[in-house]
Amino acid sequence: MSNPILAPYPAARLRRLRKSAAMRALTTEVSLGVSNLIWPIFVTEIAGGEGEIASMPGVERLTLDGAKRAAEYAARMGIPSICVFPHSDPDQKTETCERAWDPDNIGNRAIRAIKEVAPELVVMTDIALDPYNANGHDGIVRDGVIVNDETVEALVKMALVQAESGADLLGPSDMMDGRIGAMRTALEAAGHTDVAILSYAAKFASGFYGPFRDAVGASGRLVGDKKTYQVNPSNREEALRCVARDLAEGADMVMVKPGMPYLDICREVKDRFGAPTYAYQVSGEYAMLEGAIRNGWLSRDVVAESLLAFRRAGCDGVLTYYAPYLAETLAQKG
Numbered sequence: 511m512s513n514p515i516l517a518p519y520p521a522a523r524l525r526r527l528r529k530s531a532a533m534r535a536l537t538t539e540v541s542l543g544v545s546n547l548i549w550p551i552f553v554t555e556i557a558g559g560e561g562e563i564a565s566m567p568g569v570e571r572l573t574l575d576g577a578k579r580a581a582e583y584a585a586r587m588g589i590p591s592i593c594v595f596p597h598s599d600p601d602q603k604t605e606t607c608e609r610a611w612d613p614d615n616i617g618n619r620a621i622r623a624i625k626e627v628a629p630e631l632v633v634m635t636d637i638a639l640d641p642y643n644a645n646g647h648d649g650i651v652r653d654g655v656i657v658n659d660e661t662v663e664a665l666v667k668m669a670l671v672q673a674e675s676g677a678d679l680l681g682p683s684d685m686m687d688g689r690i691g692a693m694r695t696a697l698e699a700a701g702h703t704d705v706a707i708l709s710y711a712a713k714f715a716s717g718f719y720g721p722f723r724d725a726v727g728a729s730g731r732l733v734g735d736k737k738t739y740q741v742n743p744s745n746r747e748e749a750l751r752c753v754a755r756d757l758a759e760g761a762d763m764v765m766v767k768p769g770m771p772y773l774d775i776c777r778e779v780k781d782r783f784g785a786p787t788y789a790y791q792v793s794g795e796y797a798m799l800e801g802a803i804r805n806g807w808l809s810r811d812v813v814a815e816s817l818l819a820f821r822r823a824g825c826d827g828v829l830t831y832y833a834p835y836l837a838e839t840l841a842q843k844g
Protein backbone atom coordinates (compact mmCIF):
# COMPACT_ATOMS: atom_id res chain seq x y z
CA MET A 511 0.00 0.00 0.00
CA SER A 512 1.35 3.43 -0.86
CA ASN A 513 0.45 6.62 0.87
CA PRO A 514 -1.53 9.20 -1.08
CA ILE A 515 0.61 12.12 -2.22
CA LEU A 516 0.11 14.91 0.26
CA ALA A 517 -0.75 18.32 -1.04
CA PRO A 518 1.66 20.91 0.28
CA TYR A 519 0.79 22.90 3.39
CA PRO A 520 -1.59 24.62 3.90
CA ALA A 521 -3.79 22.55 1.54
CA ALA A 522 -2.82 19.59 3.66
CA ARG A 523 -3.34 20.16 7.34
CA LEU A 524 -3.30 16.78 9.05
CA ARG A 525 -4.77 18.30 12.21
CA ARG A 526 -8.15 18.78 10.45
CA LEU A 527 -8.95 15.14 11.03
CA ARG A 528 -7.99 15.30 14.69
CA LYS A 529 -10.18 18.28 15.54
CA SER A 530 -13.02 16.60 17.44
CA ALA A 531 -13.77 13.28 19.06
CA ALA A 532 -16.28 12.51 16.32
CA MET A 533 -13.79 13.31 13.57
CA ARG A 534 -11.19 11.15 15.28
CA ALA A 535 -13.72 8.33 15.61
CA LEU A 536 -14.53 8.59 11.93
CA THR A 537 -10.88 8.32 10.93
CA THR A 538 -9.85 5.57 13.34
CA GLU A 539 -7.92 2.92 11.43
CA VAL A 540 -7.82 -0.06 13.78
CA SER A 541 -9.70 -0.89 16.91
CA LEU A 542 -9.41 -3.31 19.74
CA GLY A 543 -12.44 -5.23 20.90
CA VAL A 544 -13.13 -7.86 23.50
CA SER A 545 -13.30 -10.42 20.70
CA ASN A 546 -9.58 -9.92 20.09
CA LEU A 547 -8.64 -11.29 23.50
CA ILE A 548 -7.36 -14.61 24.79
CA TRP A 549 -7.06 -14.69 28.57
CA PRO A 550 -4.22 -16.81 30.04
CA ILE A 551 -4.96 -18.17 33.52
CA PHE A 552 -2.92 -20.20 36.01
CA VAL A 553 -4.60 -23.14 37.69
CA THR A 554 -3.02 -24.78 40.72
CA GLU A 555 -3.36 -28.26 42.13
CA ILE A 556 -1.30 -27.42 45.19
CA ALA A 557 -3.20 -26.89 48.43
CA GLY A 558 -2.64 -23.24 49.31
CA GLY A 559 -1.04 -22.60 45.89
CA GLU A 560 -3.73 -20.13 44.94
CA GLY A 561 -3.39 -16.39 45.35
CA GLU A 562 -1.50 -13.46 43.91
CA ILE A 563 1.75 -14.03 42.01
CA ALA A 564 4.41 -11.76 43.51
CA SER A 565 5.99 -10.70 40.22
CA MET A 566 2.59 -10.28 38.52
CA PRO A 567 0.57 -8.09 40.89
CA GLY A 568 -3.13 -8.38 40.15
CA VAL A 569 -2.81 -11.87 38.63
CA GLU A 570 -3.73 -14.88 40.74
CA ARG A 571 -3.22 -18.58 40.57
CA LEU A 572 -6.67 -20.12 40.67
CA THR A 573 -8.12 -23.29 42.12
CA LEU A 574 -10.30 -25.43 39.87
CA ASP A 575 -13.32 -23.61 41.25
CA GLY A 576 -11.59 -20.32 40.59
CA ALA A 577 -10.99 -21.43 37.00
CA LYS A 578 -14.69 -22.17 36.62
CA ARG A 579 -15.57 -18.72 37.93
CA ALA A 580 -13.05 -17.18 35.52
CA ALA A 581 -14.64 -19.08 32.64
CA GLU A 582 -18.12 -17.93 33.59
CA TYR A 583 -16.84 -14.40 33.83
CA ALA A 584 -15.13 -14.61 30.41
CA ALA A 585 -18.31 -15.95 28.83
CA ARG A 586 -20.38 -13.18 30.43
CA MET A 587 -17.95 -10.46 29.31
CA GLY A 588 -17.60 -11.77 25.76
CA ILE A 589 -13.94 -12.82 26.04
CA PRO A 590 -13.91 -15.65 23.46
CA SER A 591 -11.05 -17.72 24.80
CA ILE A 592 -9.21 -18.78 27.95
CA CYS A 593 -5.77 -20.37 27.90
CA VAL A 594 -4.97 -22.73 30.77
CA PHE A 595 -1.51 -22.94 32.36
CA PRO A 596 -0.96 -25.57 35.04
CA HIS A 597 0.76 -24.97 38.38
CA SER A 598 1.58 -28.55 39.19
CA ASP A 599 2.77 -30.43 42.24
CA PRO A 600 6.58 -30.16 42.41
CA ASP A 601 6.82 -33.61 44.00
CA GLN A 602 5.36 -35.15 40.86
CA LYS A 603 7.74 -33.56 38.37
CA THR A 604 10.04 -36.16 36.81
CA GLU A 605 12.74 -36.36 34.14
CA THR A 606 10.41 -38.47 31.99
CA CYS A 607 7.47 -36.04 32.37
CA GLU A 608 4.74 -38.70 32.21
CA ARG A 609 2.28 -36.53 34.08
CA ALA A 610 2.17 -34.28 31.03
CA TRP A 611 -0.14 -36.76 29.30
CA ASP A 612 -2.06 -37.92 32.36
CA PRO A 613 -5.76 -37.26 31.72
CA ASP A 614 -6.08 -36.28 35.38
CA ASN A 615 -3.27 -33.73 35.50
CA ILE A 616 -4.37 -30.27 36.59
CA GLY A 617 -4.35 -28.87 33.06
CA ASN A 618 -6.74 -31.52 31.75
CA ARG A 619 -8.97 -31.29 34.80
CA ALA A 620 -9.18 -27.54 34.26
CA ILE A 621 -10.17 -28.03 30.60
CA ARG A 622 -13.05 -30.31 31.65
CA ALA A 623 -14.11 -28.00 34.48
CA ILE A 624 -14.23 -24.98 32.18
CA LYS A 625 -16.12 -26.87 29.48
CA GLU A 626 -18.69 -27.86 32.09
CA VAL A 627 -19.59 -24.27 32.99
CA ALA A 628 -18.85 -22.46 29.72
CA PRO A 629 -19.02 -24.91 26.83
CA GLU A 630 -19.05 -22.12 24.26
CA LEU A 631 -15.64 -20.73 25.27
CA VAL A 632 -12.63 -21.59 23.13
CA VAL A 633 -10.46 -23.45 25.60
CA MET A 634 -6.83 -23.12 24.66
CA THR A 635 -4.02 -25.21 26.13
CA ASP A 636 -0.28 -25.12 26.50
CA ILE A 637 1.71 -27.98 25.05
CA ALA A 638 5.22 -28.20 26.48
CA LEU A 639 6.74 -30.41 29.13
CA ASP A 640 7.97 -27.70 31.51
CA PRO A 641 5.15 -27.86 34.09
CA TYR A 642 5.84 -31.56 34.59
CA ASN A 643 9.59 -31.67 34.02
CA ALA A 644 11.97 -31.98 36.97
CA ASN A 645 14.51 -29.75 35.19
CA GLY A 646 12.12 -27.04 33.98
CA HIS A 647 12.71 -27.58 30.26
CA ASP A 648 10.04 -27.78 27.58
CA GLY A 649 11.55 -31.00 26.27
CA ILE A 650 13.06 -34.23 27.55
CA VAL A 651 16.67 -33.78 28.63
CA ARG A 652 19.19 -36.53 28.07
CA ASP A 653 22.86 -36.00 28.96
CA GLY A 654 22.26 -32.26 29.06
CA VAL A 655 20.68 -32.22 25.59
CA ILE A 656 17.01 -31.43 24.90
CA VAL A 657 16.16 -34.33 22.64
CA ASN A 658 13.86 -33.33 19.81
CA ASP A 659 12.16 -36.39 18.38
CA GLU A 660 11.50 -38.14 21.66
CA THR A 661 10.02 -34.89 22.98
CA VAL A 662 7.74 -34.67 19.94
CA GLU A 663 6.37 -38.13 20.76
CA ALA A 664 5.60 -36.95 24.29
CA LEU A 665 4.00 -33.74 23.02
CA VAL A 666 1.77 -35.69 20.65
CA LYS A 667 0.50 -37.76 23.59
CA MET A 668 -0.14 -34.53 25.46
CA ALA A 669 -2.04 -33.08 22.51
CA LEU A 670 -4.28 -36.14 22.18
CA VAL A 671 -5.16 -36.18 25.87
CA GLN A 672 -5.95 -32.45 25.83
CA ALA A 673 -8.18 -32.92 22.79
CA GLU A 674 -9.86 -35.83 24.57
CA SER A 675 -10.43 -33.59 27.59
CA GLY A 676 -12.33 -31.13 25.42
CA ALA A 677 -9.77 -28.53 24.36
CA ASP A 678 -10.69 -26.51 21.28
CA LEU A 679 -7.34 -24.92 20.53
CA LEU A 680 -3.97 -26.50 21.23
CA GLY A 681 -1.02 -24.23 21.90
CA PRO A 682 2.33 -25.95 21.33
CA SER A 683 4.81 -23.60 23.03
CA ASP A 684 7.74 -26.01 23.07
CA MET A 685 9.56 -25.01 19.85
CA MET A 686 10.65 -28.55 18.94
CA ASP A 687 11.06 -29.29 15.24
CA GLY A 688 8.31 -31.26 13.55
CA ARG A 689 5.77 -31.11 16.35
CA ILE A 690 2.98 -29.42 14.44
CA GLY A 691 2.93 -32.01 11.66
CA ALA A 692 3.15 -34.87 14.12
CA MET A 693 0.29 -33.49 16.21
CA ARG A 694 -1.93 -32.77 13.22
CA THR A 695 -1.46 -36.28 11.87
CA ALA A 696 -2.23 -37.85 15.25
CA LEU A 697 -5.26 -35.63 15.82
CA GLU A 698 -6.71 -36.51 12.42
CA ALA A 699 -6.13 -40.22 12.99
CA ALA A 700 -7.88 -40.03 16.35
CA GLY A 701 -10.90 -38.26 14.87
CA HIS A 702 -10.13 -34.85 16.41
CA THR A 703 -10.50 -33.19 13.06
CA ASP A 704 -11.99 -30.00 14.51
CA VAL A 705 -9.40 -29.38 17.19
CA ALA A 706 -7.33 -26.41 16.02
CA ILE A 707 -3.66 -25.61 16.56
CA LEU A 708 -2.38 -22.16 17.46
CA SER A 709 1.33 -22.67 17.08
CA TYR A 710 3.78 -20.66 19.15
CA ALA A 711 5.67 -20.32 15.89
CA ALA A 712 7.96 -17.35 16.43
CA LYS A 713 8.82 -17.81 20.07
CA PHE A 714 11.97 -16.04 21.08
CA ALA A 715 14.44 -16.95 23.84
CA SER A 716 13.34 -14.03 25.96
CA GLY A 717 14.00 -12.61 29.39
CA PHE A 718 10.41 -11.44 29.46
CA TYR A 719 9.13 -14.86 30.58
CA GLY A 720 10.61 -14.50 34.07
CA PRO A 721 7.41 -13.81 36.03
CA PHE A 722 5.60 -16.65 34.22
CA ARG A 723 8.22 -19.10 35.42
CA ASP A 724 7.52 -17.85 38.97
CA ALA A 725 3.80 -18.27 38.35
CA VAL A 726 4.07 -21.91 37.30
CA GLY A 727 6.81 -22.72 39.81
CA ALA A 728 9.49 -23.42 37.18
CA SER A 729 11.94 -20.65 38.09
CA GLY A 730 14.23 -22.39 40.54
CA ARG A 731 14.34 -25.55 38.43
CA LEU A 732 15.44 -24.50 35.02
CA VAL A 733 18.85 -25.97 34.32
CA GLY A 734 20.61 -23.72 31.81
CA ASP A 735 18.47 -21.77 29.35
CA LYS A 736 16.12 -22.40 26.42
CA LYS A 737 18.36 -21.03 23.68
CA THR A 738 18.76 -24.35 21.85
CA TYR A 739 15.06 -24.36 20.96
CA GLN A 740 13.67 -20.82 21.22
CA VAL A 741 14.60 -18.28 18.54
CA ASN A 742 17.53 -15.89 18.92
CA PRO A 743 16.07 -12.39 19.53
CA SER A 744 18.33 -11.07 16.75
CA ASN A 745 16.75 -13.26 14.10
CA ARG A 746 13.89 -11.99 12.01
CA GLU A 747 14.41 -14.23 8.97
CA GLU A 748 14.62 -17.31 11.15
CA ALA A 749 11.39 -16.38 12.92
CA LEU A 750 9.67 -16.06 9.55
CA ARG A 751 10.98 -19.49 8.51
CA CYS A 752 9.49 -20.93 11.71
CA VAL A 753 6.11 -19.47 10.84
CA ALA A 754 6.28 -20.74 7.24
CA ARG A 755 7.22 -24.20 8.48
CA ASP A 756 4.44 -24.40 11.10
CA LEU A 757 1.81 -23.26 8.61
CA ALA A 758 3.03 -25.82 6.09
CA GLU A 759 2.77 -28.52 8.77
CA GLY A 760 -0.85 -27.66 9.50
CA ALA A 761 -0.99 -24.88 12.11
CA ASP A 762 -4.34 -23.10 11.87
CA MET A 763 -3.13 -19.97 13.60
CA VAL A 764 0.31 -18.65 14.49
CA MET A 765 1.75 -16.68 17.36
CA VAL A 766 4.58 -14.24 17.91
CA LYS A 767 5.94 -14.18 21.46
CA PRO A 768 6.80 -11.98 23.34
CA GLY A 769 4.66 -9.22 21.93
CA MET A 770 5.66 -5.62 22.43
CA PRO A 771 9.40 -6.03 21.72
CA TYR A 772 8.56 -8.04 18.56
CA LEU A 773 5.89 -5.97 16.82
CA ASP A 774 8.03 -5.83 13.69
CA ILE A 775 7.74 -9.62 13.47
CA CYS A 776 3.96 -9.46 13.93
CA ARG A 777 3.59 -7.07 11.03
CA GLU A 778 5.80 -9.11 8.78
CA VAL A 779 4.11 -12.39 9.61
CA LYS A 780 0.72 -10.92 8.80
CA ASP A 781 1.91 -9.33 5.56
CA ARG A 782 3.79 -12.39 4.33
CA PHE A 783 1.39 -15.18 5.25
CA GLY A 784 -2.01 -13.57 5.78
CA ALA A 785 -2.76 -16.26 8.36
CA PRO A 786 -4.63 -15.71 11.62
CA THR A 787 -1.87 -14.06 13.66
CA TYR A 788 -1.70 -13.63 17.44
CA ALA A 789 0.78 -12.08 19.81
CA TYR A 790 1.42 -12.97 23.43
CA GLN A 791 1.85 -9.97 25.69
CA VAL A 792 3.86 -12.04 28.12
CA SER A 793 4.30 -11.98 31.87
CA GLY A 794 7.32 -9.66 31.80
CA GLU A 795 5.45 -7.14 29.68
CA TYR A 796 2.56 -7.30 32.12
CA ALA A 797 4.94 -6.89 35.09
CA MET A 798 6.63 -3.93 33.44
CA LEU A 799 3.39 -2.09 32.73
CA GLU A 800 1.67 -3.02 35.98
CA GLY A 801 4.72 -2.15 38.07
CA ALA A 802 4.93 1.30 36.56
CA ILE A 803 1.17 1.82 36.84
CA ARG A 804 1.11 0.81 40.51
CA ASN A 805 4.00 3.15 41.21
CA GLY A 806 2.09 6.00 39.63
CA TRP A 807 4.70 6.36 36.89
CA LEU A 808 2.28 5.53 34.07
CA SER A 809 -1.45 5.95 33.74
CA ARG A 810 -3.58 2.85 33.30
CA ASP A 811 -4.47 4.11 29.81
CA VAL A 812 -1.22 2.58 28.57
CA VAL A 813 -2.81 -0.87 28.82
CA ALA A 814 -5.28 -0.22 26.01
CA GLU A 815 -2.61 1.62 24.05
CA SER A 816 -0.21 -1.32 24.34
CA LEU A 817 -2.89 -3.73 23.12
CA LEU A 818 -3.97 -1.49 20.28
CA ALA A 819 -0.39 -1.64 19.04
CA PHE A 820 -0.85 -5.34 18.32
CA ARG A 821 -3.88 -4.65 16.16
CA ARG A 822 -1.96 -1.93 14.31
CA ALA A 823 0.88 -4.41 13.78
CA GLY A 824 -1.54 -6.78 12.04
CA CYS A 825 -2.50 -9.15 14.84
CA ASP A 826 -5.97 -10.63 14.90
CA GLY A 827 -5.79 -11.12 18.63
CA VAL A 828 -3.65 -10.96 21.75
CA LEU A 829 -3.03 -13.26 24.68
CA THR A 830 -2.94 -10.88 27.62
CA TYR A 831 -3.24 -11.00 31.39
CA TYR A 832 -5.11 -7.71 30.99
CA ALA A 833 -8.03 -9.43 29.22
CA PRO A 834 -10.45 -9.02 32.16
CA TYR A 835 -9.37 -5.43 32.78
CA LEU A 836 -9.82 -4.57 29.13
CA ALA A 837 -13.18 -6.31 28.94
CA GLU A 838 -14.37 -4.19 31.88
CA THR A 839 -13.06 -1.01 30.31
CA LEU A 840 -14.75 -1.75 26.99
CA ALA A 841 -18.02 -2.68 28.71
CA GLN A 842 -18.03 0.64 30.59
CA LYS A 843 -17.50 2.54 27.36
CA GLY A 844 -20.52 0.70 25.97
Ligand code: PBG
Nearest residue numbers: 638640683718719722792793794
Ligand atom coordinates in the same frame (compact mmCIF):
# COMPACT_ATOMS: atom_id res chain seq x y z
C1 PBG B 1 6.61 -22.58 28.42
C2 PBG B 1 5.86 -21.29 28.30
C3 PBG B 1 6.40 -20.07 28.70
C4 PBG B 1 5.40 -19.13 28.52
C5 PBG B 1 4.28 -19.79 28.00
N1 PBG B 1 4.60 -21.13 27.86
C6 PBG B 1 7.70 -19.75 29.30
C7 PBG B 1 8.95 -20.27 28.72
O1 PBG B 1 9.06 -20.57 27.54
O2 PBG B 1 9.87 -20.39 29.52
C8 PBG B 1 5.56 -17.68 28.85
C9 PBG B 1 4.33 -16.87 29.03
C10 PBG B 1 4.56 -15.59 29.75
O3 PBG B 1 5.71 -15.20 30.04
O4 PBG B 1 3.57 -14.92 30.05
N2 PBG B 1 6.23 -23.61 27.67
